[in-house]
Amino acid sequence: MRRPETRPPGTAGDGVVREPSQVDHRRLPIRFARLGPLGYLGSVLFLAFFVSALQGTQFSLAEIARGAPYMVTLLSEMFPPSLERIGAVSLALLETFQMALVGTVFGVLASLGLGVLATRSLTPGVLVHQCSRMLIALFRTVPDLIWALIFVVLVGLGPFAGTLAIMIDTIGFCGRFFAEAMEEVDKGPQEALAAIGASRLGVICCAVFPAALPSFIGTALFSLEKATRSSVVLGLVGAGGIGIELKVSMDMFMYSQASTIIILVFALVLLVERLSSRLRQRII
Secondary structure (H helix, E strand, O other): OOOOOOOOOOEOOOOOEOOHHHOOHHHOOOOOOOOOHHHHHHHHHHHHHHHHHHHHOOOOHHHHHHHHHHHHHHHHHHOOOOOOOHHHHHHHHHHHHHHHHHHHHHHHHHHHHHHHHOOOOOOOOHHHHHHHHHHHHHHHHOOHHHHHHHHHHHHOOOHHHHHHHHHHHHHHHHHHHHHHHHHHOOOHHHHHHHHOOOOHHHHHHHHHHHHHHHHHHHHHHHHHHHHHHHHHHHHHHOOOOOHHHHHHHHHOOOHHHHHHHHHHHHHHHHHHHHHHHHHHHHHO
16 A cells, blocks of 8 residues: 655645745735725725825924924923922812812712613613613713813802712713623622522622622722823813913913922822722732
8 A cells, every 4th residue: 555645845746845935825824814895995995084184183293393492492491390389289289189089989989870770681671771871971972171161150160060070070981881890790699699589789789799899999990090180181171170270370481380280290190090000909
């Protein structure tokens, strides 16, 4: 019986070794999927729209180069930072963090209840589920600066309006992720508790919340970081915090004082991010 003939890769039946360029590359694995007609059309349309967007935004590297000397002048006027009003600026910075903390805490608590209603397996009905999802989407879609303007009209100038704006923005941010986390938990413990006669509230508190707690904590800490950055901007519309101090400094051309505010804000945001990262590592 004749043994089957084996050929090394790149050789023909006559035993001649082929050059790598002569190997049939159609048999090689494809690194990227080939685009079909619709893919090519979509790529061309996206490229055309991007070019149009560049023209619409008046993006120009020449303008950046032309404005570079003015940036150098601005930086030279911002340093060294001024410490003349460090006391008032520090109090405004503390108020900014208080707004972020209180708004985040109340927003997270409200997100727990709204997230349950937005969870398909836990909601009392389809209508409640859809309305909860739409409400969360509304809170998430409208920017927090717009909410701050609305609450300034309702409750007046000050940190309370900013706190309410952060709370609504937190509900829109956390409500969605809380609902998704509760959708993804294991259904086994829930079914076991329901089988022995546990109420819906008992199933949620004893099976759903404990399983989704790590995700809740991570999302809440991310929301606190987000609220700390957002609370700085809310002061620009009179919603309290250090934003109004920064706006006045820039409007009055007191750039050295503005640099002090920017450095303090950066330190606050960095501190909150580091602490939340440590807490996530320890808890989750």
